[in-house]
Amino acid sequence: MEAITTTGAADLEVIIVGGSYAGLSAAMALGRSLRRVLVIDGGLPCNRQTAHSHNFITQDGVVPAMIAGKARDQVLAYPSVQWINGMVTEARKEAGGFVITTASDESFHTLRVLFATGIYDMLPELSGFQACWGISVLHCPYCHGYEVNGKRLGIMANGDIAFDYVRLIHQWSKQLTLFTNGPSTLVDAHRQKIQQHGIAIIETPVSGVAHVGGYLSGVMLASGEVEVVDALFYRPAFRQHCDLPVALGCNLTEQGYIQADDFGKTNVPGVFVAGDNANMMRSVAAAVAAGNKAGAWINRELVEEQF
Ligand SMILES: Cc1cc2nc3c(=O)[nH]c(=O)nc-3n(C[C@H](O)[C@H](O)[C@H](O)COP(=O)(O)OP(=O)(O)OC[C@H]3O[C@@H](n4cnc5c(N)ncnc54)[C@H](O)[C@@H]3O)c2cc1C
Helix, strand or coil, X not given: CCCEECCCCCCCCEEEECCCHHHHHHHHHHHCCXXXXXXXXXXXXXXXXXXXXXXXXXXXXXXXXXXXXXXXXXXXXXXXXXXXXXXXXXXXXXXXXXXXXXXXXXXXEECEEEECCCEEEECCCCXXXXXXXXXXXXXXXXXXXXXXXXXXXXXXXXXXXXXXXXXXXXXXCCCEEEECCCCCCCCHHHHHHHHHCCCEEECCCEEEEEXXXXXXXXXXXXXXXXXXXXXXXXXXXXXXXXXXXXXXXXXXXXXXXECCCXXXXXXXXXXXXXXXXXXXXXXXXXXXXXXXXXXXXXXXXXXXXXX
């Protein structure tokens, strides 16, 4: 039988898997509720390559790791909150709660588990995309649009999604080029509207982006031509960063998010989620709000159980 570690004199009440913005926010609400909490974090937040985070009041333009670092310092000042660097590799239900196991083979018993594990961006295997991701290949205009407003911007998308994306990015710049990366699947009405706004549509497949240190200078086409742009907007497909909630029985939405109510409660009793893994509104502010609500709701459930 495996050894179950208790990290202090008393058993854990909550384990938070993922110690980025959502997980830390939940840990703060729970630490302030005197709950015995362990945060286990793999250290790979999705925005780690971005130089400056925007659109979160009090932290606008701050390096993402500094926001998380300050949050961690504040959260770990609460004595009932503990932290481990590492990956959780197994989670299983057990009478009265869950057993959570890490890659280094430590196991912990807990009454509730919160997954704040984010999502994994599946970037295309195109030259330069990975290096430019979050620097000049951008997904979110609310996060990075202001910094490139009025510049020559590319959008790589096709079909209805492309129309929607072009319309949105047009708010930040009128110098737009749409790259459909293969034959266009735009409906005629959308194609006409895009062209009426003077936006070129390029259907030649994209082979990559030309860049220096993540800052792109153009979109490279399979024809050998390079279209000059200052930044490229692109929304990659994603998958859950961590499969354990699904392995525990959590339902996913059609879009691939973990299904949960407004307080992060999933269909599996005792399993909560917060942040990008359960919310298409992808921002630091939204992740912090979700963690804050989930933390309070977990405490409430424990209060009702224990009083
Ligand atoms: C390139 C890029 C730039 C962005 N820029 C901005 C911006 O400027 N402003 C803004 O508001 N938002 C921005 N965002 C969105 C923002 O970064 C996310 O909404 C936010 O990081 C979500 O926080 P989270 O805690 O849900 O997930 P994440 O920050 O992704 O953190 C998830 C954490 O869980 C850990 N984890 C996953 N699985 C396990 C496991 N099995 N065991 C242990 N740990 C695990 C990971 O290592 C990671 O530390 C950006 C996103 C991207 C991709």
